[in-house]
Amino acid sequence: MKRCPPQISGDRRRYRVSSNDVLDTSRSTATGAGPAAAPAGVPDAALCADSATDISDAREHTGRVVAICISQVRGTVKHPVASVTLQADHGLVGDAHAGPWPRQVSLLPIESIERVQTVLPDLAHGAFAENIVTENVDFAILEVGDRLQLGRAVLLEITQIGKECHNICAIGQATGDCIMPREGVFCRVVKGGCLHPGDPIKVIDRSPQDQ
Numbered sequence: 001m002k003r004c005p006p007q008i009s010g011d012r013r014r015y016r017v018s019s020n021d022v023l024d025t026s027r028s029t030a031t032g033a034g035p036a037a038a039p040a041g042v043p044d045a046a047l048c049a050d051s052a053t054d055i056s057d058a059r060e061h062t063g064r065v066v067a068i069c070i071s072q073v074r075g076t077v078k079h080p081v082a083s084v085t086l087q088a089d090h091g092l093v094g095d096a097h098a099g100p101w102p103r104q105v106s107l108l109p110i111e112s113i114e115r116v117q118t119v120l121p122d123l124a125h126g127a128f129a130e131n132i133v134t135e136n137v138d139f140a141i142l143e144v145g146d147r148l149q150l151g152r153a154v155l156l157e158i159t160q161i162g163k164e165c166h167n168i169c170a171i172g173q174a175t176g177d178c179i180m181p182r183e184g185v186f187c188r189v190v191k192g193g194c195l196h197p198g199d200p201i202k203v204i205d206r207s208p209q210d211q
Contacts, residue, residue, distance in 0.1 A: 048083035048194040063137035063201040065150060066110045069126035070095040078126035080197075086154050088192045092131055102159040103186040106131045109139060112183045128180045137201050139185050149202045153193030160186040 069078035074096040084092050091098030091105055098104055108130035117123050125133050132150070139161075148156045163181050172178030 048085045062203055064135050065195060065197050065199045065201060066133040066135045067125035067197055068132055068195060069130060071129070072096055076129070078129050078131065080125050083194060083196045085194055086189050086192045088189050091189055095131060097131070102188060104189055105156060105187045107134055107185040107187065108180065108183065109137060110135045112179045116179060128178070128184070130180065130184065134201055139183070142203065145206050147190065147204050147206060148187070149204050151193060151195050151199035153191060154189070154195050155191035156187035157190050158185055159188050
């Protein structure tokens with residue numbers, strides 16, 4: 001059965017940032033400059049040792065992780081990995097976008113990517129520089145401050161929905177539309193842990209100070 005793409009209402013297509021976060025627009029997305037690297041002693045992203053979660057009968061979960069992608073340089077296509085370690089207040093260990101800033105982790109729904117794949121069928125995960133590809137998560141009903149539990153331990157808080165895109169990327173040039181500025185969701189890591197493709201995603205209560 002063909003999945004219907006998430007529909008994001010017009011007011012949610014606006015660039016929005018949590019009022020508690022200050023976005024540093026001086027960061028370069030083309031040269032790799034930006035948040036600091038992971039602190040010394042943090043395990044490499046490929047060394048996530050926990051076993052993947054079996055969600056075959058986890059009916060309470062709203063969605064799942066389809067793919068996890070990282071890159072060592074900002075402004076480049078990311079590549080899929082078999083597992084990753086997320087660190088609180090940092091992001092994905094080994095990823096260029098990790099650091100002490102609001103957009104530590106980026107999420108993009110597979111339903112949105114599949115629309116682009118009708119034009120570019122060979123489009124791979126990470127082409128939009130997304131960290132986590134999700135399935136069956138209705139971002140249209142979520143807001144800044146909402147939280148997501150991924151796998152057994154990882155807790156993310158949405159800090160921004162969409163972003164300003166100053167340059168038309170190669171995907172946007174090929175398709176006439178880049179979905180990341182409208183449909184990308186950005187988060188900070190509240191609690192870290194290991195994550196694998198296939199792990200469940202569950203929407204939980206908002207941050208206590210936002211209630």
